[in-house]
Amino acid sequence: MDHERLFAAIRPMLRKGGGVAVVTNGLPLWSQESPWSRALDEVLAGWFDRPLTVTCGTDEISQTRYGESLAAAGYAVDNGVIEYRSELTLDQIVGGVYSALSEDSLPAHQDRATFADRIRMAIEPHAPYVEPVSVKIVTGRC
Template sequence: MDRDTLFTAARPLLRPGGGIAVVTNGAPLWSQDAEWSAALRDCLERLLGHPVTATCQTDGAGRRLNQEALVRAGYQYAESLVQYDAPLTVDDMVGGVFSALSADRLPSASGRAAFTAEVRAALGGRDHVTERVRVWSQFGTTG
């Protein structure tokens, strides 16, 4: 996302006191601080054939880029955080991983089934884990 262009272009479209919000859903499934996340990351690295370090810019550095661009565009900045625990199935995890891949990186249907089975095996046959969800909302208002 070209933050500077987007936030600057949106500003004249807003009513006085209006604003823009950027919502990020925390760390990607493969980079959370949990044993199930490490197992998922190991499976994903085998699938892709390289280390997986992408944060989808939902980490502190990505949020900082949003904040700096909003301020440069003349917005007043604020943010909030909501945290909650959510049940997550293996199918949820696999769907989340595949939704983050480009179409050319997606495995075939049989490859997706094999990856799902590998993740389930890496979790010792468990089908449910608990994800600690952190949703950041960043706001730029016109004041």
């Protein structure tokens, strides 16, 4: 998202005391510190012929950039974090990977069963699939 333009464009539409929030829901599934996540990372690097480095806006640089952009657009900025643990199913992991990929990066429809099977075979030995989630929230208020 072009957050700088977005934050500036919506500012005049907000009432006094209103605001905007950027919510990022944890690290990408392939970049966590667990055996199943490392196995997933290997499958994805092999599938795409390169390691995935996308952070989905959860990294500190992105979080700082969101806050600075909100401040530059005239918002009062605040940060928050909510942490929890969740046990995922294989379908949730495959769906989570799909939701993090751009449309042009998704496996072709006819290849999706093969893609899911590769993920399943790689991570199955590492069950249960527990994900520590750190939801980061950057808010800007008028």
